[in-house]
Amino acid sequence: MTQDAETIIIDIKGDEVEIKETKGTRILVETLVKLSLPNEALLNFVIESGRYQLIKKYNSSTRELSLKSKKNRNIIIVKGNECQEEIKYKIYIPLDLHILQP
Numbered sequence: 855m856t857q858d859a860e861t862i863i864i865d866i867k868g869d870e871v872e873i874k875e876t877k878g879t880r881i882l883v884e885t886l887v888k889l890s891l892p893n894e895a896l897l898n899f900v901i902e903s904g905r906y907q908l909i910k911k912y913n914s915s916t917r918e919l920s921l922k923s924k925k926n927r928n929i930i931i932v933k934g935n936e937c938q939e940e941i942k943y944k945i946y947i948p949l950d951l952h953i954l955q956p
Contacts, residue, residue, distance in 0.1 A: 885906050
């Protein structure tokens, strides 16, 4: 899929995103998640449920690959306390891809 793409559109709202260019043809996404509640079981649960996965779509007619964050992340409440999330994405993109951030 990425071999045919000429442009990548990164539409990640509300989270910190760092883009780094790299050699090769692969796109790599590193995700760092910090929760305000020290609960490893909760962290594992939300990660395994796909809460922080990005939605990827490829348009073959425009040769564009898009990465988007999920539109709705419900608030996490544990024992009456709201859990704050800090989410950071580091995205490594091949040098030959044109990058757009709306």
